[in-house]
Amino acid sequence: MTNSVNKEARDHTLASTAWEKIIHDYDIMDEISRKGYYCISAKTIKKYREPRLMAKWDSNENLPAALRERHLNILPVSRSEYLLSNVNLYEPLPEFVTSEPGNINHITQLDLESLDCGNITSESNAINAMVATGTLDSFLGDGDRTVETFNGRMGTDAFCFEINRYSGGSLTVHVDRAQMEIDGGFENQKNVIIIEAKNVLHPDFHIRQLYYPYRVWLQRVKKPIRLIFCQYYNMMYRLIEYRFADPQNYSSIERISSAYYTFQDVSVTESDIINLWKTITPVPDVLKPDIPFPQADKMDRIISLMEHMQDNEPMTTADITDYMGLDVRQSNYYASAGRYLDLFERQSHGSTECTLTPQARQILSLDYKNRQLALASRILSHQVFHEFFGRLFIDKISPARLRSEVATYLEQRNICNHTTSKRRASTVLGWLRWIGTLPEFTESQ
Structure with a gap:
């Protein structure tokens, strides 16, 4: 078992080698230069390596060299198909800076036996503590009690959008029943809230993690949708709210506001x-x-x-x-x-x-x-x-x-x-x- 796991540990090297072969065998760069994109099936990818090890990269710095060096990114567009193109899928994150105590909001811990707010070790627990302590309500400022109403893995509806290309201009992408996963979906009297949570720090994040859920629920609810990127690291929350200036444009993401929260005394001098x-x-x-x-x-x-x-x-x-x-x-x-x-x-x-x-x-x-x-x-x-x-x-x-x-x-x-x-x-x-x-x-x- 250990040898099998360690083999998978070479994920990026093996993925890059596999992508090099795929790009060569299917003349992918030539077709992208002509059409602007290349659609590849999960079945084709599986001939070289398992798609789950080839297509999910949460940060630009994670990308295999074969993709990164060609400015290629991969995006799921259905349950069985992916799009390859020189499009920008990632949004830079501001540095996680906690050295200004006046800008950090203190959270009062709750006396709960089943939730230790001082010892949060998973993204799901981070969300649970954030909701239970009223931190999410405080950040939203809606004046209402927010409750969780949906989460987990699900398929998208059919929709299309524009996305910016590294080479300039944009590309139209069509999505239908692609798989997505929502860390937390909430609702209060004013808004529906979608949360993407991370407890590891990266310099950027995959916009799809907010955009796909946003487009799906935009068609299902009448209330405005608020999008929150949550990071929990070193006993500290950072919540960042984003919006899409144009719902039909993946690349129109904008940062609205952010705030830090903690259960702890952070007054290091x-x-x-x-x-x-x-x-x-x-x-x-x-x-x-x-x-x-x-x-x-x-x-x-x-x-x-x-x-x-x-x-x-x-x-x-x-x-x-x-x-x-x-x-x-x-x-x-x-x-x-x-x-x-x-x-x-x-x-x-x-x-x-x-x-x-x-x-x-x-x-x-x-x-x-x-x-x-x-x-x-x-x-x-x-x-x-x-x-x-x-x-x-x-x-x-x-x-x-x-x-x-x-x-x-x-x-x-x-x-x-x-x-x-x-x-x-x-x-x-x-x-x-x-x-x-x-x-x-x-x-x-």
């Missing part, structure tokens, strides 16, 4: 971080043979994976890849980075299964403020991070200048070679910037 830094005696970077120096720039992804692993351990390489939505190589970078920080551990030598360490479990039991300080402590206990924290936030040296300093530091101590030192330096600065966002440090530009 600059003094808290400075005092923590001063009290830590760092350990020299002596790497274990099977744990390389980290190459995983986004600390928030490590935290997100740690939260998810709490209720889903052990996690294989395949599980981590599937959850993070990255290719296998990048997912391994983040798993290794968690091991570098003593947050994750292998169950045995040579095992592909990761579990949380006792230190990680203890960190996850803390409230927001102490959790962030504990995570910052794990970073700053390593000498390179401790030293360059001072250079960045105390001496106010610019990140551009520091990047070369960090690379030289890593090379001189034989932590990594010249080829990889700059990439590792980006991780050092990425993690330090994450610490800096907690109390909104001012760093040199």
